Amino acid sequence: MTGVTALECRGVTKVWGESTDREVVALQEIDLVVGRGEFVVIIGPSGCGKSTLLKLLAGLETPTAGRLAHRGEPITGPDVDRSLIFQQPSLYPWLSALDNVAFGLKLRGAPRAERHRRAEEFLRLVGLREFAGKHPHELSGGMQQRVAIARALCVGADALLMDEPFAALDVQTRYQMQSFLLDIWQGSGKTVLFVTHHIDEAVYLADRVVVLTARPGRVLDSVAIDMPRPRSVVGEAFERYRAMLIERLRSEVARAFQEQELVEMLDTRIK
Amino acid sequence: MIGGLQARPAAAPTLPATTTALRARTRSSGRVRKALAAGVWWILSIGLVVTAWEAAAAFHLIDPVILPPPHEFIGEIRNQAQFLMPAVGVERTGANFVALTAIVASVQRVLIGLLLAFVAGVLTGSVAFSFAIVRKLTLPTVTLLAPIAPVAWIPLAIVAFGVGDWSAIFVVFVGIYFTLTLATVKAMTNVDPVYVDAARVLGARRWQIMRYVVLPAAIPALFDLVRMNLFGAWMGVLAAEMVGVNTGLGAIVMVGRSMMNMNLTFLGMAMIGLVGYLLDAAFGVVQRRVLWWRRATEL
Numbered sequence: 001m002t003g004v005t006a007l008e009c010r011g012v013t014k015v016w017g018e019s020t021d022r023e024v025v026a027l028q029e030i031d032l033v034v035g036r037g038e039f040v041v042i043i044g045p046s047g048c049g050k051s052t053l054l055k056l057l058a059g060l061e062t063p064t065a066g067r068l069a070h071r072g073e074p075i076t077g078p079d080v081d082r083s084l085i086f087q088q089p090s091l092y093p094w095l096s097a098l099d100n101v102a103f104g105l106k107l108r109g110a111p112r113a114e115r116h117r118r119a120e121e122f123l124r125l126v127g128l129r130e131f132a133g134k135h136p137h138e139l140s141g142g143m144q145q146r147v148a149i150a151r152a153l154c155v156g157a158d159a160l161l162m163d164e165p166f167a168a169l170d171v172q173t174r175y176q177m178q179s180f181l182l183d184i185w186q187g188s189g190k191t192v193l194f195v196t197h198h199i200d201e202a203v204y205l206a207d208r209v210v211v212l213t214a215r216p217g218r219v220l221d222s223v224a225i226d227m228p229r230p231r232s233v234v235g236e237a238f239e240r241y242r243a244m245l246i247e248r249l250r251s252e253v254a255r256a257f258q259e260q261e262l263v264e265m266l267d268t269r270i271k
Numbered sequence: 272m273i274g275g276l277q278a279r280p281a282a283a284p285t286l287p288a289t290t291t292a293l294r295a296r297t298r299s300s301g302r303v304r305k306a307l308a309a310g311v312w313w314i315l316s317i318g319l320v321v322t323a324w325e326a327a328a329a330f331h332l333i334d335p336v337i338l339p340p341p342h343e344f345i346g347e348i349r350n351q352a353q354f355l356m357p358a359v360g361v362e363r364t365g366a367n368f369v370a371l372t373a374i375v376a377s378v379q380r381v382l383i384g385l386l387l388a389f390v391a392g393v394l395t396g397s398v399a400f401s402f403a404i405v406r407k408l409t410l411p412t413v414t415l416l417a418p419i420a421p422v423a424w425i426p427l428a429i430v431a432f433g434v435g436d437w438s439a440i441f442v443v444f445v446g447i448y449f450t451l452t453l454a455t456v457k458a459m460t461n462v463d464p465v466y467v468d469a470a471r472v473l474g475a476r477r478w479q480i481m482r483y484v485v486l487p488a489a490i491p492a493l494f495d496l497v498r499m500n501l502f503g504a505w506m507g508v509l510a511a512e513m514v515g516v517n518t519g520l521g522a523i524v525m526v527g528r529s530m531m532n533m534n535l536t537f538l539g540m541a542m543i544g545l546v547g548y549l550l551d552a553a554f555g556v557v558q559r560r561v562l563w564w565r566r567a568t569e570l
Contacts (some may be wrong), residue, residue, distance in 0.1 A: 056474055080474045090469040094487050104473035107483070155473055 006159055006191040007034040007057055007082075012066030014052050025216035026052045030066070032210060032219060034159075039185060039192045041202040043231065043249065044212030044220075044258040050195040051216070057193065058084040068186045070159060073170075080104060083152030087164040089144055095121065097147050098132040104155035115186065123151040142173040146180070159191040167197065177202055182229070199249070203241045204231055211248050214237040214256030221248055288424045337533060344537035356372070374546055379499075379517040380436060380508045384443025389497055392448050392487075396455020408455065413449045421446025421507030429515040439511040439519070443504040447497070454496045458489035491562045505547050515566060520546070 012030040017023050026049035034040045042050050055061045056068060059078040069077040091100045095218055098119050099106075105115035122183040123129050126146040128139075128256060136144055145165055152160060166174045185192055196202055202209045203225055223245065227237050321341050327333045328340035335343065335570045399406040425438075432438040462485050470484045512521025520543050527536030 060471060078471045078474065082472075084468070084472045086465050086469065088465055090465045092466065092484070092487070103470075103483075106472070107475050107479050151473070218466055226401055 004036040005033055006036040006070065007032070007193060008040070008067075008069040008072075009033075009053070009057070010067040010069075012053075012056065012063045013067060014049065014056060014061070015064045015188065016052075018064065027056075027063075028216035028218050030217065030219060034191055034193055036071070036191055037189045037208045038141075039194065039205060040192045040210060041196060041206035041208075042210045042212060043196060043199060043202050043245065044217060045198075045214045045249065047215050047256070048252075049215065049217035050212060051163050053212075054084060054163050054193065054195060057159075058082055060084070060159050066090045079159065080155040080157060082159045082161060083155065083157035083163045083165065085145070085148050085152055085165045087167050089148075089153070090138065090142075091144055091147055093136050096133050096135055097128060097139065100136070100147055101154050103151060106164045108155075119150075119154055122154045123147070125153070125178075140173070141169050142177055145169070145177060149181070149184070151191075157190075159193065160185075162192065162194045164195055164197065166201070168251045174201070179230075181205070186229070187266045199242055199245050200233060202245065203238055204233055209241075209245060211252075214252050220252065223248075288349025299407075324326055328418040336531075339534050339537055341537075343536040344541070347532075347534040347538045349425075352462060356358045373518065373520050373523055376436070376544060377508055377512065377521065378546060378550065380519065381438040384440040384508070385447065385497055385501070385504055387440070388444045388447040388451055389493070391444075393455050393493060394457065395448075395452045397481065397486070399452065400456050400459040400485075401477075410456070411455070413452050417449035417453055419449075421503055422510045425507075425511050427516060434517055436516075439516050440507045442511045443505040446507050447500045447504060450500065451493065451496060454493055455489065459485050461492075462488040478546050494558055494562060498551070498558065501551055501554060502547065505543075505550065509543060 005249055009030045009032040012027060012032075013025070014027040015023055015025050030053065032053075043150065044050050047266045052061070056063050057070075057075065057076050059082065064267050070079075075082075081248065091097075092103065095103065096114060101122055102110075102115040102119035111116075120132060122130055126149060128143060128150070131139060131143065136147070139147065148165070149160075161250060166177045169177060181192075182188075182205065194205060209225060210219060211223070212218065213220045223241070225241055226242070232238065282430035324338075325342065326338045328338070379489060395409075399409055421442050424442050428438040428441045428445075432441055466484050466488055467480055468521050470480050475483070508519070509524075512519040513525045516522065520539055523539035524543070525535050527539060
């Protein structure tokens with residue numbers, strides 16, 4: 001941790017469907033600070049608002065209450081400084097890998113030759129230089145996510161907001177992508193805020209794991225993972241962190257589950 | 272919507288060159304065999320009808336004046352042959368028509384009508400999609416106009432444009448324009464929000480999202496719609512040619528009737544079927560070439 005603040009949430013609340021009878025409080029009074037260059041992983045029960053938090057930080061949504069900032073500047077909308085990487089495929093199927101990576105530069109009006117040169121650099125960084133001319137459907141799921149990461153880096157994003165980016169991948173590919181992401185992150189000074197369901201993934205990747213509660217999402221705990229890198233997914237230290245996080249999560253998941261059942265029961269009663 | 276497209280296995284970039292080449296060869300030879308088999312069934316199917324028809328005529332089961340057997344009405348080409356070559360445009364010459372130019376005239380009308388309707392429909396739809404006030408003001412009217420069949424516009428077309436190309440083009444245009452406007456709004460509304468979000472995160476402005484994301488993402492569905500409406504448009508043009516626009520394939524059929532030359536009528540009908548089929552096939556090829564990425568992503 002460098003001690004300098006990158007991403008900052010102060011008392012952030014998000015209510016969906018405000019002033020309707022289907023009001024849902026997704027996030028409640030979230031306080032979260034991510035240091036510059038820090039790798040923070042968010043875990044929490046399904047529907048706890050993890051994705052909502054990333055969308056707020058990306059500037060795609062506005063909070064109902066509270067303050068969001070990046071490097072001290074208030075967040076008022078999307079900015080190429082902060083890039084969001086999605087769980088589902090988000091590459092444009094009608095563009096080649098190269099043109100997908102160059103898309104952000106095209107939006108800024110960069111000349112063709114320059115944006116292709118830069119895009120090629122980033123494709124090389126993610127190890128897909130020779131796939132520049134291929135289209136997304138010709139690439140595997142892991143390759144597609146690497147192109148998506150290159151696309152985010154190519155516009156010069158300083159903070160990567162990653163919304164379960166590897167959730168749709170098979171286990172082998174997921175392991176590869178995790179070490180690949182760490183390779184890119186280490187020494188780059190980029191800030192990463194990473195959402196996942198997988199506790200193993202969280203312990204393997206994170207400088208710090210933030211645990212959210214079931215809906216409405218609040219910060220339950222923040223656990224620094226004090227293990228040297230490169231990490232091994234076996235061993236006593238890993239198991240200890242893993243067990244601790246599972247324990248933290250379990251009561252929350254149980255609570256979420258009970259609430260869900262209660263809601264369903266009431267729904268059937270009403271019907 | 273996309274039944275006409277065929278999935279093709281994506282190339283396997285990691286395979287060694289020899290294996291890939293081998294695969295490609297096997298695949299293309301498999302495709303040739305498939306096409307051949309399909310061709311045989313075509314010949315059998317048409318052959319069956321032609322044989323039955325010819326036999327019925329030979330045994331005097333049908334009146335060849337009313338239902339001339341294929342060899343007779345196809346033989347009519349000989350009588351028309353003198354008119355095939357000269358570049359006289361699409362003009363009426365006595366009882367006969369210049370067959371080739373008639374085909375050109377009809378096809379031209381359909382294609383110009385479809386092209387104009389496509390451009391206008393996508394433009395109107397885009398504006399309606401982008402501005403809620405335009406959408407709310409226009410869509411109710413458009414929704415009511417869309418189900419009016421192309422043929423129903425013929426009387427208005429002839430009164431407004433007289434007997435000529437523009438009458439027929441108008442029928443095609445108006446028959447598909449409203450439907451396409453509605454479809455454009457719908458297709459643009461259905462664009463995966465993640466595409467839009469990804470563009471916004473990369474710093475896209477509103478018009479850039481429209482130009483670089485929503486439009487290309489919506490185009491394939493619209494192209495499908497044009498293709499589905501191709502036969503409707505084709506019928507519209509022919510009907511217009513029958514009742515007022517005195518040139519083109521539709522007019523040939525009608526002249527055959529009024530001259531009691533059923534050979535000419537059937538020749539015209541055969542050409543209508545054949546050209547209609549070829550038009551649809553050509554659309555299919557264009558669709559596969561221009562919108563190639565779609566097969567892999569949506570099928």
